Amino acid sequence: MAASVDTTLRRPSMAERRPSMAERRPSMNTRRPSVIPHLAGIEDPVFPSTPEDCDVLICGTGLVESILSAALSWAGTNVLHVDSNPYYGDTTATMTIEQIKAWCHNVNLNTPGFHGFAKALMYIPRPAKLNSRDYSIDLTPRLLFAKSDLLSLMVKSRVYRYLEFQSISNFHTFENDTFGKMSSSKEEIFTDQSLSLATKRSLMKLMKFVFEYDSEGNKQLMAEFGPTPFLKFVNDKYKLSDAQVNELCFTLGLAPTPDISTLAALARIRRYLISFNVYGSFPALYSKFGGPGELSQGFCRSAAVAGATYKLDSPIKSYDPSTQKVTFRDGTKVNVAEKVVCSASQAPEGAKNVPERKHQVNRLITIVERSCKEWFNEGESASVVVFPPKSLDSMNNYPVQVIIMGAGSGCCPAGQCIWYLSTIEKDQRGRKDLESALKKMEDSILRESEDGGFDVDLTEDDVIVRPDGSLSVINSVKLGKSFKEFAPKEKLTYLFKLMFTQFTSIDPLDSHTGAPSTTSFDDNGKNSIPGPDQGILYSQMPSTEISYDGVLAEVRALYTKIVGSDDDFFDVDFEDDDENSSPSGPPAGGVGAAAGLQDESAIIDEDGEEFKDEMDFEL
Structure with missing residues (x-):
């Protein structure tokens, strides 16, 4: 109670209150240029000293923190983005062999900044x-x-x-000591000689249902079967073999556990199917030269263009919420006008309200x-x-x-x-x-x-x-x-x-839809144990998911806690000289091309026929 009174006494009056970030946003006439040029030098930023002031301090350059930094910077916020490591990426880093050696040493010594491993x-x-x-x-x-x-x-x-x-x-999919590629497109199912006509019919029925399970006509069915285990639902309703169910649930849906519900599994399978033929005859991509670590640097570059300041090898020692002053381990300090956001792996020494592992x-x-x-x-x-x-x-x-x-x-x-x-x-x-x-x-x-x-x-x-x-x-x-x-x-x-x-605080079954648990965020001491990190917003450790699903949901949750809403999240007109240009790489049409999404292209003929004539069966 005493802490609550102290906080109230320190709050400025409306007359002297500093304008919020939303009120301080630059107008359309004064906003920063929207073209993102190529940046040089962000790989090894060197600053003679830490800035004295910032609006938001972000500790950790993992993917979530890097996207948040770019979103806030383009919204006109003065962001200081630091990392306790001498490299970008934090818990989502992409490393060389020598960096991995040093990382292993720190993990096994339980060094601050490596508690998530x-x-x-x-x-x-x-x-x-x-x-x-x-x-x-x-x-x-x-x-x-x-x-x-x-x-x-x-x-x-x-x-x-x-x-x-x-x-x-x-x-x-590995099954019965063999590997096989899943027949997931219409033509593959039609021509797969190992499948009987009855099995092909059941597969097509199920894949069609995947696109319609959340429609008004299926509301009653999903109310009954949505919470039930998917493996039971698909066996009872579609009579598929265990091997085919495994392929659908664990390979196409990438379900992390057999306990997954019907509703969650259907969403995961649809994620795979609707991703086909968006940019080519494939459902997924990866970034060359590294995964989340490369994406993190991409968003850090974007944030730097929008005005964010970067400093590596700068672990924070403490945060005093009464003065809103952060002290780094080298003794330097910075005044934070709005919020401190910290990766759970880079919490200050003695932190009490870090998300649970x-x-x-x-x-x-x-x-x-x-x-x-x-x-x-x-x-x-x-x-x-x-x-x-x-x-x-x-x-x-x-x-x-x-x-x-x-x-x-x-x-x-x-x-x-x-x-x-x-x-x-x-x-x-x-x-x-x-x-x-x-x-x-x-x-x-x-x-x-x-x-x-x-x-x-x-x-x-x-x-x-x-x-x-x-x-x-x-x-x-x-x-x-x-x-x-x-x-x-x-x-x-x-x-x-x-x-x-x-380690992570995100349940494997929640990682696909991805809204993070807000109780793990400390909001001016609420829902937290008082400690030297009181007042810090913590991001989660990366989920167990092998896709990027859920990442943006967490970023938006943090952005909303800082700004008040996510209505203007990346609300910037990013202009470009060539609107039809596409990112490099083999995908036909390119990720940046205006390729239309064909939700049912994997299972529906262009002329509207659901099955080829030679299949000779009806639903």
């Missing part, structure tokens, strides 16, 4: 083969769905111009001396592999998700590949699941490698003719045949292994 184990058997700067390794790997709020924001804000995107079209994801990152091109579609350098629950020798309770990055991604040298494996299974059980999945991947790539001595010929069942006359390989990776009896003639060479645990 634990139990980092690194193994480099052949150091001479690794040139540190040849590698870009993501702490928190992500893929970007073509139809997503974050991609739309990058196009609108022109941040995509700092990045280069490549497509991902191969999503593989309720959930975790175990990660295993490996660099293999193999091109792994058999996993990729033609012209691509990345793919996704999912091990559904109970598919591994360890009898995994949760899926293991894998993002594979080849040399074409710019993250490793030619002839090598990076595998990112993750699971929300905890502790040693989770690490066992990761090792079990790694062994299956090793066996499969040795079996299918171009120099592994195991040749597999494509058959006519593996190839379809597209409407334009071109050929497409359905099973682009011939991993659909069991390798139970396969005895490899060689061993896969590992150049690097890194295993660690990452």
Whole structure:
């Protein structure tokens, strides 16, 4: 109660009150130029001293904080953006091998700024083969769905111009000791010889329902079945096999747990389907040379153009809410007029109201001396592999998700590949699941490698003719045949292994829709334990999600707490000399092109017919 009285006594009267940020916004006649030029020098900012004043101080250059910095800066706010690390990205950083070594050391020492991670184990058997700067390794790997709020924001804000995107079209499921590519488009389902007519009909019915489940006509059905487990719903209503349900739920939907509800699973599957044919015949993209760490730097550049000041290697020591003064560890101080926003990983020493570490994801990152091109579609350098629950020798309770990055991604040298494996299974059980999945991947790539001595010929069942006359390989990776009896003639060479645990306060089932828990934000001492960080707004640790979904929801929540609403969030006319220009990379039409979204292009014929004549069945 005393603290509350003190706060009231310090509040200025209306007559002397400083204008709010909304009131101090520049008018349309005085706003900063809207064209974002290329920036030089932000990679290594050097300032002789910390500025004496700012409106908002943001600590941590993770993706959430970087987007927030750009949004506030373009709205006319004076932002000082710092990071306790000597590099950008914080918990979503993209690192070299040498940076990873130092990172592991700090994690295991429980160094301030690294509390979001634990139990980092690194193994480099052949150091001479690794040139540190040849590698870009993501702490928190992500893929970007073509139809997503974050991609739309990058196009609108022109941040995509700092990045280069490549497509991902191969999503593989491991089941019964085999790998297979999911038949998710209309033509693939029609031509898949392994599916019966009844199964094809059920799949088409379900995929059609995915687009309509939230319509008025399905309100009563979803009220009844929406909260129920998806696996039960789809088995009862559509009579699909376990393998097909796994492909839909865990590969297309990337569900992190078998406990997912019908409503949540349908939203995830639709996310995949509506992302097809937005910019090309693929559902997802990734940024070349690194994931969230690259995106973070893109938004930091945008913020710097709008006037934000950057300073790295500057951990904060304390914040005094009575004077609104922040003290950094080097003794310098800054007066903050509005708010302090801090990454949970960079909280001041002795902080009490940091978001709880309720959930975790175990990660295993490996660099293999193999091109792994058999996993990729033609012209691509990345793919996704999912091990559904109970598919591994360890009898995994949760899926293991894998993002594979080849040399074409710019993250490793030619002839090598990076595998990112993750699971929300905890502790040693989770690490066992990761090792079990790694062994299956090793066996499969040795079996299918171009120099592994195991040749597999494509058959006519593996190839379809597209409407334009071109050929497409359905099973682009011939991993659909069991390798139970396969005895490899060689061993896969590992150049690097890194295993660690990452913590988050975001529930895995909430990470897709992504509104963060507001109780973890401290608003002038409310809902918090008094401490030296009282009055700081904390951002969350990255979620367990392997997509970027939920990131923008958290940024908007923080923006609203600072400004009062998100009505003017990135409300800037970003002009450009060439409105039809597109970001670099292979996607046809480009991310910046005015490509129309065809929501049902994956399952509906252009002429409105739901099924081809030769299918010879009706709904």
